[in-house]
Amino acid sequence: MNAVALKKMLTTTILGLLLQGCSATSTLKLDPQTLDNQHKVLQDGVEAIISTKKALVAVRPGAETYSSQGRPTIVVTVLNGAEEPFDFSSDDVRVLVDGKPHKVFSCNELVAEAERLREGATIAAALQATMLKKTTVLPRAWHGGHVTIGKIPDVYHPSALTVIVRAADEEHEFLFMHFRVLQ
16 A cells, blocks of 8 residues: 555544544533522422412423433423413423524424334324323313423533423523533
């Protein structure tokens, strides 16, 4: 093998390793922060934030951590303390990343994506079983589910996620710090 071919092969190998290192997965975390008149509790072993007005709203990360190759999920639960029922779905959840509007997926969008990617009926059924779907929440009743949001644009820099949940004609605002977990 001549020197030029060896140099090309070595350069290609190093470049490939560098690119592979750049695309490596990272472990990410959504860390709930309490705001005024909120408190932390544990739900399924994960810290959640509770906000109480006419409706009680609890919001927590879907898991302690998640992979940068996946999308973050949050679990939203509402308890209707009002006298009137209200409809509730992922349409009532807004997310801002560093103050900018961010994508919140509906259950139908995720099911359609799973079917389009041929991930099968099992995954579509699992999504439908856990995702937040539109429901009329009667007085003194509760409803909740997982909400999936778009990938965070820059996982290498900490971000502030604001989650705004509308329930019983009121808005509840929650803050999460999003950051990469160093291992």
